[in-house]
Amino acid sequence: MSAFSLTATTKKVFGRLAVLLMAAALLTTVFGACTPESIQTDANQTTAQPSDAGLTSLEAQKLAWSKAKGVFDDCVLFRMAPVESKDSTALKLSADWQTSDRSGAWFAWYADSNSGDWFMVSIVGKKIDKVDIGTRSFSAEAFDSALPKENTAVSMKDAASAAKAQGANMDVVTWVEFQCERFSGSAGRLPLWVFTCSDTLDSGVTLNYKIYVNAATGKVEGALNDRNEDMALPIDIEDLQKPRTENHEADLRKFFSFISQGEPVWAVRQLEHSLSPDEATAQMWLANFQSLKTLEVVSVEQTNLEQWTDQWESYKVVLNVTTDETPDKYGWENGENTRWITLVPQGAGDWKIASIGTSP
Known part of the structure; x- marks a missing residue:
């Protein structure tokens, strides 16, 4: 696991990758939005004209x-x-x-x-x-x-x-x-x-x-x-902000259980493709997970509920870990660590980890 954020739907994946490969460390990137090319993507405020002007x-x-x-x-x-x-x-x-x-x-x-x-x-x-x-x-x-x-x-x-x-x-x-x-x-x-x-x-x-x-x-x-995903209609903001009873938290907990039970290879297999696109990246994740001597999930909280869809979920996870590595190598501190995780479906079976970040 890493102190950086990557997503399946944006193009900012592994910024400064050369440094990552040389240092075997994972740095922080952030994800943005994806919009269709066929329509205007800039946020433009309307220019108020007199009602009879045109x-x-x-x-x-x-x-x-x-x-x-x-x-x-x-x-x-x-x-x-x-x-x-x-x-x-x-x-x-x-x-x-x-x-x-x-x-x-x-x-x-x-x-x-x-x-x-x-x-x-x-x-x-x-x-x-x-x-x-x-x-x-x-x-x-x-x-x-x-x-x-x-x-x-x-x-x-x-x-x-x-x-x-x-x-x-x-x-x-x-x-x-x-x-x-x-x-x-x-x-x-x-x-x-x-x-x-x-x-x-x-x-x-x-x-x-x-x-x-x-x-x-x-x-x-x-x-x-x-993210170019279908939204349920009608759009109900109050309903969107309610915690979801149907979710994939179990898949999230399974990911962390692989690490805590000494099966980091299986944890790597729970990563969405863009987060682990090749063998070199998979090996970096593996080294990251192997650096954790112990890992305990303290709490899991649903976040960004307004943006949840059938294709995307977001969580805040508090972990208690021990590690022999310094924070500058893999981003882990001994004791409590907070990570923001997003999940997406990929193929059949468990939902995959789409991003891991130290901030929302």
Whole structure:
């Protein structure tokens, strides 16, 4: 076991690995978030505009289509966001956008089905500001007839209402856009309004998630957390903060029992793949576990409950250990040591250890 944190879903695995290999010691890294590439990932505060400063989402679509319909023989409204330009990260939503549906600016992308081109329209206020043709990252594609051309059946504000009805906090939206993307195993692209939320709870935990609303039907298709895992709907913050009676604490305790019973090889086998990706790393973990002469689990506490899913659990574990090694080698002190552990499923059987850290 080590004084550092690694996760299966982030890319910060074994920072400063060369030092680790030379010193046979494990250092601390931290894990971050994983977000889909197809949508904006920066946390952007909305820029409050007067409620009559711009167009509604449907008005903007109608205006943009008046320019787009004659450019390509066959195209769809592929993406649209309440921003001034294709590279903008500042939303121009009206202060009352949830009821007025308005934004001070809109930018729309139309995808040609017969080529790899975009037709792009920028709307500022209530007028078209610029139009342009560009090359997109994917080639010609026969788009489903269900994808919108002139307008979406569901407006931004109505999609927001549907998301709110499923527990999403629309007051903490950091990004919103319409996009045609595959979602949750769909056979083809779906027309989706996507709302990115960053909700700081009373507990101090920030819950980041995206909620997807079908722009053709108004149905909420689902929500993903910042590890790109499905969230249960409706989102119930109070319920999320309750301790889980169904959990995998037994797998966590089994991991520590292998160490305390002198079977460190089996403990190494309980590590998730990214935590022990090769033989050299496995040998470092083995040496780490073998350095512990005794180990006793003092307490186990569920942590970060708001972020638990069917694919992730988090625990605070207090251990009492004895070791002949100095703390700078493996991070262990004689006596009580606190570790934050995350678990994930991997294959059949026990859940695996995804990260081991000295801080949350």
